Amino acid sequence: MLSSLKNRIKIDPIIHKKGAQIDMLRLDLIHPVVSGNKLFKLSEYLYETLRTDHKTILTFGGAYSNHLHATAYACQSLNIRCIGIVRGKAHEINSQTIDDCKHMGMEIHYADRETFRRLFEQTNTEEIKNLFGDCMVVPSGGLGLMGARGASLITNSIPENVYTHLCLAVGSATTLAGIMMNDRNEKIIAFPALKGMNDLTERLNKMGIQDTDRVSVCADFHFGGFARKTPDLINFMNEFYTQYRIPLDFVYTGKLMFGIFEMLNRQAFPQGSRILAFHTGGLQGNRSLPKNTLSY
Ligand SMILES: *Cc1c(COP(=O)(O)O)cnc(C)c1O
Secondary structure, eight states, X not given: OGGGGTSOOOEEEEEEETTEEEEEEEGGGSOSSSOTTHHHHHHHHHHHHHHSSOOEEEEEEOTTOHHHHHHHHHHHHHTOEEEEEEXXXXXXXXXXXXXXXXXXXXXXXXEOHHHHHHXXXXXXXXXXXXXXXXXXXXXXXXXXXXXXXHHGGGGGGSOTTTOSEEEEEESSSHHHHHHHTSOOOOEEEEEESSTTOOOHHHHHHHTTOOOOTTEEEOTTOOTTSTTOOOHHHHHHHHHHHHHHOOOOOTTTHHHHHHHHHHXXXXXXXXXXXXXXXXXXXXXXXXXXXXXXXXXX
């Protein structure tokens, strides 16, 4: 599984016309189960856990978390004990994602909002140790320097001096920080999946990125907030699939591609731009949608 990080990632053409080119970096295809950016972000934590005497990985997530799902699979394949702290009450959560995590051997603990916030914000403190023993604590989404260093490997698959813009969806901003660790020329456009994300620079600074001039933020395409959706978004995703045969997720990549297409319509990219959009995976999360919402 970890060897899939070293394979070259496929790049698919989407739109090639005079004036603009859009390609897609298919991180969603790197592995049948742990697709997208999550395995990259986890990789250093996994290597470190195997290398040291941390026998257990503990991490956090919501009921449909791609991060929890990827962690559960990775730990199962590497024979690492893992604990997932899930935000919410056990009886209120009915999620295939969490069911999968349990089947893959993750020990699930539910925490109410307040406890979740306390544990999450006080990562690695005595409280976690007292409750769960000695663990390698992976912050939610792999946030932090180790996560970013893992994500920085993604750029190995992007040919140099080909693209003018790299576009990606942002949650914790760990992947973005990783991409920015490499000294390259492309402009970067970040599409936050959250509404009102106003601490992006601070997050990047914390992960060692001081020079943020390369990145611009396109904050118009959150569709109401994290994991919110509108009929327009869903129609766009279905049409995108019909046209390009590429499934998108509704939390991140659907909004990203909608945003890029809209910017193209508004002629927001300079003439001759060559854009690489990151397909960061997340397709398992589409299972939270009512049946038949998506055509794929
Ligand atoms: C987690 C996730 C992201 C966000 O990555 P960050 O490193 O947290 O910014 C983007 N796309 C998908 C599909 C994801 O699952």
